[in-house]
Amino acid sequence: MENTEIKKRIFSGVQPSGNLTIGNYLGSIKNWKAFEDEYEALYCVVDMHAITVRQDPATLRRRTYETLALYIASGLSPEKNTLFVQSHVPCHAELAWILNCYTMFGELSRMTQFKDKSKKYASNINAGLFTYPALMAADILLYQTDLVPVGIDQMQHIELTRDVANRFNGIYSDTFKIPEGFIPKAGAKIMSLAEPDKKMSKSDANVNASVYILDGRDDIIRKFKRAVTDSDTVVCRAEGKDGINNLMTIYTAFTGKTDAEIENEFSGKGYGDFKLAVGETVADALAPVHAEFDRLMADKAYLETVMKNGADYASYLANKTLSKVYRKVGFVQKPR
């Protein structure tokens, strides 16, 4: 049902390009439920972004369902939020093409994610990987979005979205709302457990570097037990203690405890006790998500109803912006 324009709008998305990590969870999905009543929210499974890196088709298809199921299993109600798959709403590709023509080569060249991924996937530096931020700008701008809740790594893309929107508005008069990024207080950048100076990533080749949302309890606890820390023994946040700082951030994000409370709780205890407590806390918090995920994955028909309803409503909103854009750039309306 259409929002009567009173509520502000939220848009965000996750790529179904790997097993989602607790970085994805804490940086994005977990925080989305809090917006449910105050905002009108659209959350997308961005499958078109995912193919900027080579994907196995059957795996991509499965992960698209899984990502949608994880949105719901993490607490997002499909009645209160619009949940959909990007490729089901062709306006994303159509607006992306237009925005490509208003996004500068130099701007795209400066994107750190592009630079990182070009190194990582050196044999497949395709044009889509380069123009990816224009597709992301289209995702956001199509819905006249006010707020985009993401992890820190996506803020540069949101800045670019704002620049492109301002540029377009400057040429053609107000067309797009200028969105703001939103990052959580704890969890905006969860680091790898194996190399705590690197972001935790779903595409990390080392499976022990990342805790996946769907990891079993024993795996979660084992991974935290072997998390790389330092040669000190005191649990406290300090420069140079990247591993412990990261574990404290994860613990805070799941429990709401402050640094001082954590330091107090583990004073006189060693890293071993702390790592076990973090592992158990994460496993406990994810257990209900797992149960709900399994239930949803066994009910594809329900997931498909959610996808369809979400895409229908998203298309309705997206078409309004797209037809405005087509008019403004000078495309002739198709005669009826």
Ligand code: TYM
């Ligand atoms: P993606 O799929 O890489 O990640 C999904 C979300 O998870 C966040 N995230 C993290 N947060 C904290 N710590 C980490 N280690 C960590 N790793 C990932 C990301 O910041 C993101 O919020 N381009 C986006 C997807 C996208 C999108 C959009 C997002 C496409 N269109 C429009 C918002 C609005 C991406 O690749 O996210």
